[in-house]
Amino acid sequence: MWRNLKSIINSQYTVLVFRLILGGIFIYASLDKIAHPEQFARIVYNYKILPHSLINIFAIVMPWVELICGIFVIGGIFVESSSSILSLLLIAFVIGLSVNFLRGLDMNCGCFSTDPQGKKEGAILLIKDFVLLAIGLQIFFSNSRFATLTSVFNKSFNKPRNSEVVRMDDD
Amino acid sequence: MHKKNVRLDKSLHVMRVLRDIKTTGHIKRDFSSIFLKAVGIVIFAFILALSYNSFSGRGISLKGTWSNKILSDSLIVPYSYQKGDPQAITLSEAMMEFQSSNTIFLDARLESDYRQGHIKGAVNLPYEEFDEFYPKVAPKIAKDKIIVAYCDGTECESSLLLARVLREEGYRYLKVFFGGWSEWEKAGLPIEKGEGNSKKNVEKSEKHNQ
Numbered sequence: 001m002w003r004n005l006k007s008i009i010n011s012q013y014t015v016l017v018f019r020l021i022l023g024g025i026f027i028y029a030s031l032d033k034i035a036h037p038e039q040f041a042r043i044v045y046n047y048k049i050l051p052h053s054l055i056n057i058f059a060i061v062m063p064w065v066e067l068i069c070g071i072f073v074i075g076g077i078f079v080e081s082s083s084s085i086l087s088l089l090l091i092a093f094v095i096g097l098s099v100n101f102l103r104g105l106d107m108n109c110g111c112f113s114t115d116p117q118g119k120k121e122g123a124i125l126l127i128k129d130f131v132l133l134a135i136g137l138q139i140f141f142s143n144s145r146f147a148t149l150t151s152v153f154n155k156s157f158n159k160p161r162n163s164e165v166v167r168m169d170d171d
Numbered sequence: 172m173h174k175k176n177v178r179l180d181k182s183l184h185v186m187r188v189l190r191d192i193k194t195t196g197h198i199k200r201d202f203s204s205i206f207l208k209a210v211g212i213v214i215f216a217f218i219l220a221l222s223y224n225s226f227s228g229r230g231i232s233l234k235g236t237w238s239n240k241i242l243s244d245s246l247i248v249p250y251s252y253q254k255g256d257p258q259a260i261t262l263s264e265a266m267m268e269f270q271s272s273n274t275i276f277l278d279a280r281l282e283s284d285y286r287q288g289h290i291k292g293a294v295n296l297p298y299e300e301f302d303e304f305y306p307k308v309a310p311k312i313a314k315d316k317i318i319v320a321y322c323d324g325t326e327c328e329s330s331l332l333l334a335r336v337l338r339e340e341g342y343r344y345l346k347v348f349f350g351g352w353s354e355w356e357k358a359g360l361p362i363e364k365g366e367g368n369s370k371k372n373v374e375k376s377e378k379h380n381q
Binding site for chain 2: 034035036037038041042045048052053055056057059060061063064065067068069072078080081082084085143
């Protein structure tokens with residue numbers, strides 16, 4: 001039973017589904033923030049974690065990192081790098097949410113919407129974050145090349161997979 | 172000779188990879204290249220974000236003004252305070268209002284904070300749960316009275332936001348005490364602890380009246 005579950009989670013199809021879920025969620029989450037940078041900057045301010053001088057630059061760049069990594073994870077370009085960036089972002093969100101949870105600050109999370117009247121459900125958000133983090137880490141560690149653009153390119157150019165061989169050859 | 176070498180190296184490499192799989196369970200990966208690609212992605216995002224920000228027309232300045240505005244020595248207001256907002260008052264003005272019987276203090280914080288301590292006689296109307304609380308609180312705050320909204324202190328905005336909403340509800344005599352709970356408590360002015368206007372409390376007082 002346990003082995004079955006493990007093989008399901010590690011299967012290339014599951015990893016592909018995970019990639020679609022993680023990438024899709026991050027692309028969706030980034031669009032509203034890109035469209036409303038001012039409101040998003042206000043939400044970042046309300047977290048009261050970043051110094052004032054970094055709030056705007058963070059609010060401008062972070063949604064684009066989400067968008068690009070989301071596209072890369074779905075398309076299968078630099079999957080390991082982009083899934084690790086998304087995992088790091090999720091860890092940062094978990095820290096930001098819990099810090100303010102502990103502080104007793106009740107603010108809009110700004111996760112998906114920049115609407116200031118947005119819903120505030122701290123605990124559920126944390127659980128969602130952890131689930132996404134597990135998905136992101138599984139994508140990173142599975143190292144699956146199934147249905148990725150990188151594998152398509154590698155096949156068509158028939159590049160030598162390993163640089164070590166070439167280096168040894170030079171000697 | 173050369174070709175043989177390559178073949179040998181390749182088979183050596185395959186053996187090495189197989190050994191790695193045996194010992195660690197998966198293929199050893201080049202973490203430095205993963206890291207470099209990640210840095211590249213972030214730089215790419217930076218360039219796209221900054222160019223979108225400057226050309227889209229919806230961009231914001233790279234360095235925002237998030238500090239509190241200082242209106243006078245004793246009056247500091249949040250950055251979002253604008254002209255035309257309800258009047259901001261200082262601690263001494265708030266004390267004068269406190270003496271007046273025509274003034275009601277309105278606590279915009281959450282009920283749990285209110286219970287831990289609030290300005291004496293203040294009514295709790297959490298901004299975050301306005302729709303839920305307003306019907307219960309409305310009878311207590313007459314529209315012809317002076318309303319002084321407050322929250323934690325200058326860092327919080329809910330008093331200002333609450334006052335803005337109340338203005339739309341038709342309240343005219345609105346003031347915001349940005350010094351809030353922290354300034355009031357620090358000054359040692361009259362406070363009280365205990366129940367907010369939760370359902371139980373309201374029910375109790377209604378029963379009592381009957």
